[in-house]
Amino acid sequence: MTDSTSPTSVVRLRTTLDNVPGYVPGKPAAQRADLTTYKISSNENPYPPLPSVIKAVQEAALEINRYPDMGVVALREALAQRFGVGVDEVATGTGSVGLLGQLLQITCEPGDEVVYAWRSFEAYPIVIALAGANGVAVPLDSDSRHDLTAMADAITDRTRLVVVCTPNNPTGPVVHADELDAFLDRVPDDVVVVIDEAYLEFGRDHRAPDALATYRARQNVVVLRTFSKAYGLAGLRVGYAIAHEPVAAALRKAATPFGVSDIAQRAAIASLEAYDELAVRVDALVTERDRLLTGLRQLGYAVPDTQANFVWLPLGDRTPAFAAAAEEAGLVVRPFATDGVRCSIGEVEATDRLLQVAADFIKR
């Protein structure tokens, strides 16, 4: 759904702005007197921050009169150590959406092409259009998975960037390691391929690629990850890229100066240190996801596989009706036009209620 209701302007603005779709955020859940409402529209982590993370945030709050470390050195060192790469191979940004914008800035001149799958993350067409680049959206296959053969076929002399989202938001499946390798063999060496792994930690499919191994083997691969989902820091805006030195250096050059706050930097470090505790929560969300997926399929819904913290209901033109039925039951889901509904994994009660809504809806 594009929302380019731009007010008319006296001053001259870039005409490319007319091509920029608006980001539709997940709606907040309205308060209701009769029942607890749940927001399962933005793939957020339902758990509150860990005590150790809150402590880091409180300490950092005492110094917000100062700019943060512009080099984000301590966090980059922690990430480098964790993933066995050099500090110079790490770049950070204001969420991985921030890094996506940086990637566009460092790869694309106006008119250059970016190949990506569709439907996928709705930020892609936005950052591409903002850069004045031309997005080449390649339809998903019938299992709601990336069609990597068609994506390789879509690469031209003008292609500068390819985005592979795995697991794919909003549909859920991963690309398979062998498909990704065959695909990368066909991509010219000078075209950057970004593997967006925002939901990596929720994956349990052994066919998924080892993106870091792929990265080590290929000079043109960038791995993009975030603290927003499994780590539960969506409100702090911090993500990172693992990229070969020239690319990582360019990404750091294109970053908003002091964009990642000290609060975010310290919370991210504390979260890396507390990952064992967070992993327990991720496991619980995976269990809940599998319960929801099984329940929906038993009801007769054609839900694709999901390796993320959400499920996709490909409801076509029944999408708005399902979203309305969910809202009536106190659940805010995320409808995408007349394609389908994405439901994030939240509280156990939200899953129970969603299954009830789905059971009632199918009887209509």
Ligand SMILES: *Cc1c(COP(=O)(O)O)cnc(C)c1O
């Ligand atoms: C949520 C998400 C991101 C991360 O967003 P942040 O800016 O890091 O909060 C990146 N890619 C995909 C596919 C996502 O769904």
